[in-house]
Structures are given as structure tokens and as C-alpha cells.
Amino acid sequence: MSGMNRQWLLRSRPVGMVQESDFELKETPVPAPGEGQALVRNTYLAFEPAMRGWIEDRPSYMPPVGIGEVMRGMTVGEVVESNFEGLAPGDLVSGMAGWQEYVLGDALLTKLAPGTEPTFALSILGATGMTAYFGLLDVGRPQAGETVVVSGAAGATGSIAGQIAKLQGCRVVGIAGGPEKCRWLAAEAGFDAAIDYKREDVGVRLSELCPDGIDVFFDNVGGEILDAVLARIAQKARVVLCGAISRYNEAELPPGPSNYSNLTIQRGRMEGFIVMDFIPRFAEAAGKLTAWCAEGKLVWQVDVQEGFENAPKTFLRLFSGANVGKQLLKL
């Protein structure tokens, strides 16, 4: 194997909205696999809003991506050469191989079960599905008959979280941007109702749709939507802090939710989690999610863009709300 490897490096730390110019394309020779290594050609990159946090220079649950380093990201790739026992040319692997065409793989790359679609591996079986499963069930702990609200509900994670809540016997209200996303939530994903935050008053609609209060809120957005929900929580409510996409591209840290003190009056709890803490239980979740998909109980969407050169542009789609479902890039 010879030729050139293209990589997207982090060029600068964004201040405010992340820009394509915060990344730079570099060409280097395709590396040769050493002892115990496999050479993998990435075929899909996966994008998620949390990656915006990975390029901030502050302490977090992972070290920040360094300036000049290959941008971190989940991938699926195909083994092209292998000195690694258990991997053979043609095998598909997934892992955190980053924004590059070729990577030297080792034990950190996981071989996909034969027949697994890369798009399925990167959405339902990837961080997205795992985040929805453990965030909703382990942190949110919904009970049958409860009212669950999901923000970013048409997004990859939100749509799965809401459907899992339906499978627990909950009433589920989604908040999303635009009539098409709201239609999909109600018509395809089985949500009981959807609120279009771009055209409706979220607080008024939540009061109408959740007259007995909100038992579980699965939040991907933060900001005014979180505040509107906190004003309407039921007793013993659980607010799952999955993400806060409205905050990620702010140059200054925005204020928190004024209504947080309603957690006292309603004896509520607001809790964050990091999906990597659940790695020992990923197989359990993968089994459940795969079965639900096979039975047609769980629908999911992927938004597949094309071309390695479009990686930064594709990442930015997450923050304009352009993506419909899991954002992937096919190389």
C-alpha cells in the first residue's frame, strides 16, 4: 500500500460558532502497519454535537484535541492490510479513528459483526444509541404512564430516546425545529405530540400538552427550552442533561436556567452523564436496540453526506439544524 493519506487537523480553537476554517487539510504518506497493527481505510465518519466540546481548551471528560492534531471522531473503516491477529483484509471495524482516510488500527478498533451496516453501527450501535438508551433508562428512569419530554427530539439521540420512552409506556412529547421534523416525530416515530420551537411558544404548548407536569425531560438543547421545562416539572421529576447544543457555540458561557430552583419545590433532580461510563453495559443495550429495530419498534434516520473533503462542512450541519437524523459522511 502506498499513496497519500488525507487528514483534517484542528487548526484553531473556535471562539463562538465553529468555522470550516478552524480545520485544515493535510496530506501525509499512508503509514505502513507495523507488528500487531492493521491498516484501515475509513469509509464513514460520524458526527455528534459533543465533538464541539472536544475542541475547547478546558478540562472535560476527555483531553481536548490539540492544535495540529487529527480531529477526533467515530469512524467505520475497512481493513486493507493486517498484522493484527483477528483482523483480515475486508473486515469492517469501528472506533475513534478520527478525520482521516487511513489509520493504523490496533485493539482500540472493534470488529463489526458480519453483515452489520456501517450506518447502523455508527448510529444505533454507536454513541448515539447508547446515549439514548442509558441516558433515558438509567438516568431518567421513566415509569409507565409518566410524561416524558425530549428536546432535539428529531435528532439522532433524541428520536431514539423518545421512542424508548414510548416502549416503556410513557406519553412522549418532542420539541424540534420546523414542521417537517415535527411531522416525522408524530407520524413516523410515534411521539404523542411535537412542538415546533421555531414557530410555537414552547412554554404555552408544554402547559397544554403536559397538564400534570413533566416527569422526565431528556435535554439535548439547554437554554430557554430547559428553562421552560423546569417551570413545568412534576414532583420528583428527573431532568437528564444529555447535551446543550444551544450553548456549545457561544463565545461567553450563557446563564443557566432561572427556574432551576423549581427543583427544590418539586423535589426534582437534574443529572448529567457520560456515555463512556456505560461501556461495560454496551452489549446489553446493543442487544435490546437491535431487537427493537428488527421488530420495527424503533425507527431511525441517517443523514449521509459524501466526500472526505466535506468533513468540516458536514460537522457544521449539526449546529444549523440541517441534518435529519444521525449525521454521517461517506468517504
Added chain:
Amino acid sequence: MSGMNRQWLLRSRPVGMVQESDFELKETPVPAPGEGQALVRNTYLAFEPAMRGWIEDRPSYMPPVGIGEVMRGMTVGEVVESNFEGLAPGDLVSGMAGWQEYVLGDALLTKLAPGTEPTFALSILGATGMTAYFGLLDVGRPQAGETVVVSGAAGATGSIAGQIAKLQGCRVVGIAGGPEKCRWLAAEAGFDAAIDYKREDVGVRLSELCPDGIDVFFDNVGGEILDAVLARIAQKARVVLCGAISRYNEAELPPGPSNYSNLTIQRGRMEGFIVMDFIPRFAEAAGKLTAWCAEGKLVWQVDVQEGFENAPKTFLRLFSGANVGKQLLKL
């Protein structure tokens, strides 16, 4: 029994800082006890910051005190006449008898065990001690060796919560206003350190005193102090929302803590509670707290003002930080 009964009524709903003029003094005849009633002469009124919330006209865990109604509050009183089986003249009772000299008592008043000091009944055995006990132990769940921070630490509830944390084997840092309160925390209440928020940079001092992060925060204050703590929580931290005295007298709801999203990065939890939910377990807490006091393991302070006419003025002491320990009024 005849004569006049003085009562403090709620005259107006405060906008911003509560004023003495929000209450009015009224004289009515002392009522005569009917069948199954006892006439009780209140001897102590107890005050707590949460009472500020009871005079707001908004949904909460109790209905608001109505305009023209006797101000709600915990009391200890002495039975002067009784048609209630089990109560005899001279018995001491505690309950929510409100800001008035005389009240008709019934089953809602609890007879104090003989020999119980009214000041002990209204602090350690009252809402204060119960709030500290259940808020810290059941919501905060401190483990030996953990770092616990308490705001409003020299206050009635905060000082007990911090000492209970010490009894669990935790390192305890208190935040209080003024050198005298901080001296008392370290010298008398056994806190490991105290931060004077009026003279020190709370964030800088927390970073110095809690280099491994804050495991449990027992918050009575809210505002900037809560934000400074959230920026410094350890993994799996628990933030106990006991109160938010910095917010109670604001005419407009202040913003929430910007750093709430650190709950996600640190997999933390922020949780509120209402002490009344723990009524079935009050006897357990009373037993533990009484034993700790008897063994000299728990110190507590009461601030006893005098004269029924001073009830509103005494209530306001809570919000200027004038009180040292549990604020009581002896009638």
C-alpha cells in the same frame, strides 16, 4: 380566659425585599376553645428563609399565605385551657400556629416531651434539624473521605448539615459572611475550613481548599456561590438544593448557574427536596440529633429576640444575615 389576642397578618405581597410594612398587627378577642380544642398561648416563634416563599403568590409545595391571613410559622406554646384529650394546662406544644399570641390547638399541635427546651424543639428537633439531617444524608449521601461544602454554613441549617458531614468522616468547608461567623465555624463547629464570601474570592478559595473537587454541596444560598461550586465539582458530585436565600427577595427571577452544564461533564446531580416529605422519619432523625447533642458532637446556636411586636423585624434579620444561628422570637 378573656382579653385580646394580637396577630400579625400578611398585608401585602412583597416585591423584592420583604418589608415590615408587608405585615400588619391586628387585635381580636382571645378565642374560646370548643369541643376537642385547646387554647394555646404561643411562647416562641421560629423563623426560616423558606417563609419568604410562602408569601409569594405562586404554586409551591404549600398554598401561599393569603392577604389578611395570619402569617404562617412554626411555634412553641403553652396550653392554657383544654377540651382536647391528652393536653392539659401547662403542657408545651409545637406546631405551625403562626404569628399570633393565642391559637386554638388541635391534633396538628404536637405535645413536647417533658423537659424539652422550646429552643431545642424549634431548632434541632424542628424543620432546621430535620432539613439538615435528611438533606445532607438522604439527598447528599456523603461518604467518608469526601469533600463537602456548605453555603450559609453559619446559619441554623447549614451549621448542622456541616457537622453531620463531619460525623460521617468528610472534610467540610463552610462558606459564610464575616470573620466572626467563619471563626465560629472553624473553632466551635469543627469545620475544616471556612470561606468569608464578603472578603474572599469564593472560587479561588474553593480551588485552594478543594483541590480534588467538591463531592457534595449543601446549598442554602444559590447565585454566584452555587455557580462557583458547580465549576469545581468532582465526578459524581451531588448538589443538594436546600435553599437559595440570595434569590428570595429578587423582584425578577435571577438567572440560573452558568456552570450547570458541568453536571454533564462530571456526571453530577443537582437535587431539591422538601423536608415535609420526610415526616414519617422525623423520629429517627430526632433520636440521632438529640444523641449527638447530648454527646457534645453537635453544637447549635439560637438567636432569641424578644417581644411579639417585633415579629416582622425579626423575620427580616434572616435576609440581612444579622442572625447567628436559629432565629427565634420569645413572646
